[in-house]
Amino acid sequence: MDSTLMTDRNVRSASPVLAIRDLSVGLKTRTGVTELVRNVSLDIRPGERVGLVGESGSGKSLTMLAVMGLLASPVTVTGGSVTLGETELVGAPDRKLRALRGSEIAMVYQDPMTSLDPLQRIGEQIAEGLRAHGTSRSEAGERTLAALAEVQLPDPHRLARAYPHELSGGMRQRVMIAAALAGNPRLLLADEPTTALDVTIQRQILSLVARIQRARNLAVLWVTHDLGVAAQFVQRLAVMYAGRIVEVGPTAAVFSAPQHPYTAALLAAVPSTTGERSALGQIPGSPPEPGSFPAGCSFASRCRQARPGCTQAEPALEEREGGVAAACFVPPAEWRP
Amino acid sequence: MSAPAEHPGSMPGTDAPAAVLAAPVLAAAGLVKVYPPASRAGQPSIALAGVSLDLAEGACLGVVGESGCGKSTLARLLVGLERPTAGTVLLQGQPVTNFRRPELARRLQLVSQDPFSSLNPRLTVESALTEVLLVHRRVPGRKEADQRVAELLDMVSLGPQFASRLPHEMSGGQAQRVAIARALAAEPQILILDEPTSALDVSVRAGIVNLLTRLRSELALSYLFISHDMAVIRQLSDQIGVMYAGRFVERGPWQSVMSAPLHPYTRALLTAVPEPHPDGSLLGSADDLAHDAPDTGGVQVAASARTGCPYFPRCPIRIDRCLTDDPPLEVVAGAHDAACYRAGVAVESGGGVPAESGGSPGERV
Numbered sequence: 001m002d003s004t005l006m007t008d009r010n011v012r013s014a015s016p017v018l019a020i021r022d023l024s025v026g027l028k029t030r031t032g033v034t035e036l037v038r039n040v041s042l043d044i045r046p047g048e049r050v051g052l053v054g055e056s057g058s059g060k061s062l063t064m065l066a067v068m069g070l071l072a073s074p075v076t077v078t079g080g081s082v083t084l085g086e087t088e089l090v091g092a093p094d095r096k097l098r099a100l101r102g103s104e105i106a107m108v109y110q111d112p113m114t115s116l117d118p119l120q121r122i123g124e125q126i127a128e129g130l131r132a133h134g135t136s137r138s139e140a141g142e143r144t145l146a147a148l149a150e151v152q153l154p155d156p157h158r159l160a161r162a163y164p165h166e167l168s169g170g171m172r173q174r175v176m177i178a179a180a181l182a183g184n185p186r187l188l189l190a191d192e193p194t195t196a197l198d199v200t201i202q203r204q205i206l207s208l209v210a211r212i213q214r215a216r217n218l219a220v221l222w223v224t225h226d227l228g229v230a231a232q233f234v235q236r237l238a239v240m241y242a243g244r245i246v247e248v249g250p251t252a253a254v255f256s257a258p259q260h261p262y263t264a265a266l267l268a269a270v271p272s273t274t275g276e277r278s279a280l281g282q283i284p285g286s287p288p289e290p291g292s293f294p295a296g297c298s299f300a301s302r303c304r305q306a307r308p309g310c311t312q313a314e315p316a317l318e319e320r321e322g323g324v325a326a327a328c329f330v331p332p333a334e335w336r337p
Numbered sequence: 338m339s340a341p342a343e344h345p346g347s348m349p350g351t352d353a354p355a356a357v358l359a360a361p362v363l364a365a366a367g368l369v370k371v372y373p374p375a376s377r378a379g380q381p382s383i384a385l386a387g388v389s390l391d392l393a394e395g396a397c398l399g400v401v402g403e404s405g406c407g408k409s410t411l412a413r414l415l416v417g418l419e420r421p422t423a424g425t426v427l428l429q430g431q432p433v434t435n436f437r438r439p440e441l442a443r444r445l446q447l448v449s450q451d452p453f454s455s456l457n458p459r460l461t462v463e464s465a466l467t468e469v470l471l472v473h474r475r476v477p478g479r480k481e482a483d484q485r486v487a488e489l490l491d492m493v494s495l496g497p498q499f500a501s502r503l504p505h506e507m508s509g510g511q512a513q514r515v516a517i518a519r520a521l522a523a524e525p526q527i528l529i530l531d532e533p534t535s536a537l538d539v540s541v542r543a544g545i546v547n548l549l550t551r552l553r554s555e556l557a558l559s560y561l562f563i564s565h566d567m568a569v570i571r572q573l574s575d576q577i578g579v580m581y582a583g584r585f586v587e588r589g590p591w592q593s594v595m596s597a598p599l600h601p602y603t604r605a606l607l608t609a610v611p612e613p614h615p616d617g618s619l620l621g622s623a624d625d626l627a628h629d630a631p632d633t634g635g636v637q638v639a640a641s642a643r644t645g646c647p648y649f650p651r652c653p654i655r656i657d658r659c660l661t662d663d664p665p666l667e668v669v670a671g672a673h674d675a676a677c678y679r680a681g682v683a684v685e686s687g688g689g690v691p692a693e694s695g696g697s698p699g700e701r702v
Binding site for chain 2: 055056169198199200202203206225226227228229231232233251252255256265266267268269270271272273274277279280281282283286
């Protein structure tokens with residue numbers, strides 16, 4: 001296992017584990033295609049934790065499902081590519097994708113109870129995943145125990161014989177992480193895995209994943225609606241709105257000087273446990289429904305900074321200073337207070 | 338927001354801090370709720386283990402805690418949806434059991450987490466609000482009801498076009514506004530708010546929090562605001578009560594509880610909140626999990642057999658006494674109470690007592 005900590009520069013220069021290019025996802029109906037995710041591009045390099053942040057309906061979970069090849073008809077990838085190392089995932093046959101999931105790519109979801117079989121012992125479930133990828137029975141058993149120990153579950157031998165219902169929510173999520181990482185993947189995809197947990201348990205899970213991730217130099221894509229989790233957990237984040245990435249960059253830069261008015265408005269809406277107690281920022285209106293994305297910038301009708309031109313053309317995601325890219329015509333220097 | 342100095346005659350020695358005194362509109366004393374065992378072999382579960390509180394007129398008491406701490410049971414007892422095993426709830430000085438249902442509903446309304454489960458899916462917003470207005474005779478007739486529906490919608494910042502909507506034609510945030518309007522239609526003095534923002538997106542949540550803040554001052558309402566979210570609780574509350582294992586372990590003015598927490602559990606909660614600014618406070622020490630309490634399976638409500646402090650198994654500053662004696666909620670500083678023998682004692686940095694003793698509640702180290 002590679003336990004070298006990569007510096008930020010190393011992370012930058014290494015070739016990406018996962019490269020998402022112009023990925024679009026749509027809902028195919030008799031009358032046409034409703035766009036749900038539009039031209040999403042994102043790289044995740046070895047040893048990097050990347051966050052995909054957005055509110056409900058922003059397309060973050062669909063992007064994740066598209067990457068995993070788990071979209072179900074009539075929702076399909078309508079354009080772009082997703083490459084894992086050298087392998088193109090879009091359009092790859094199911095058999096190939098299944099082989100990659102659990103070996104190269106691991107996944108963790110919000111609700112462990114929907115992924116765990118309630119009638120099967122924990123240990124058997126983890127071992128089964130390993131055996132499906134050609135590990136021998138005895139080796140699978142050993143690796144299962146090692147995986148349970150790695151996620152700091154007490155008494156792995158006893159736990160391997162337990163059923164999911166005997167565990168607390170936090171322990172179940174640890175089991176899911178153990179199962180996901182047992183196959184020694186290069187990439188971990190996580191869809192809101194700590195959202196249903198209490199904050200004290202969430203903290204433990206985040207610390208745990210960060211530690212394992214660093215030790216293994218894993219690439220992580222973490223989908224969350226929680227800006228706090230993003231702030232504390234990921235090194236780089238992409239903010240999604242109405243199916244597009246509207247801002248992407250190093251977490252510290254995005255939080256300290258957001259370049260897109262939506263990011264700025266979202267940050268102003270989050271209450272804090274410290275600092276001045278004042279009214280929270282609000283965003284008027286609601287996000288556009290998929291299928292009726294307005295002309296121009298999707299955020300324009302709700303945007304404090306909108307100018308007449310914003311409803312004419314859609315701003316492209318463009319590089320700004322500090323490694324941040326934003327899709328907005330109005331630079332922060334010209335923002336109204 | 339009521340100033341703490343509003344009632345200078347507050348009596349020292351009572352649980353209630355200065356702002357929450359004189360005539361509480363809602364009070365609870367020694368509330369206990371025990372649910373029978375789920376199976377024959379099971380143990381009865383203690384959801385509330387003795388909760389007392391006072392809610393002053395126009396004040397907001399924030400109740401914060403994690404899943405299973407009893408905060409929702411508390412809400413259900415306060416609004417009379419369930420009866421306590423022991424203890425009393427006093428509404429304007431009278432036992433809540435003296436009120437008939439409609440009388441109770443004209444004084445006390447509950448707003449819960451999921452507006453769609455509290456709104457009738459087949460009633461338009463207008464019908465839902467009119468029904469409440471007529472049942473509680475808050476308007477003389479149908480004509481006045483229409484007028485009042487428009488006012489109520491305006492109060493929660495929804496346009497008149499929402500009157501004809503059905504619940505499924507609204508977003509979560511809009512439906513929650515309707516649920517709040519429906520609660521307000523009865524013209525109660527008190528709102529019990531049970532996680533009203535927890536299912537909402539960040540930007541929508543901000544709107545509801547701001548709305549609740551505005552309504553409280555405009556209508557002189559009293560709130561009991563329940564949430565698992567420390568930051569949301571802080572935004573609204575005058576007083577904050579922290580619940581653990583069916584009781585308050587800390588209670589005081591919001592400033593003191595947030596900036597100088599006394600109970601180790603409150604401190605653990607505050608530390609665990611992922612703050613929306615990347616200063617590395619959460620994962621700065623990610624490599625040493627020594628500071629983290631062991632995962633004992635979340636909040637385990639004290640089994641009847643257990644003695645001592647219920648937080649003992651997770652506590653980083655516990656002493657021998659904590660295993661045998663159960664600390665009562667006592668005044669520690671000013672109007673700031675805590676149920677801890679070591680209230681305010683700092684955790685020694687690097688000295689992770691509980692990390693190695695993981696997962697053995699009640700077991701002595």
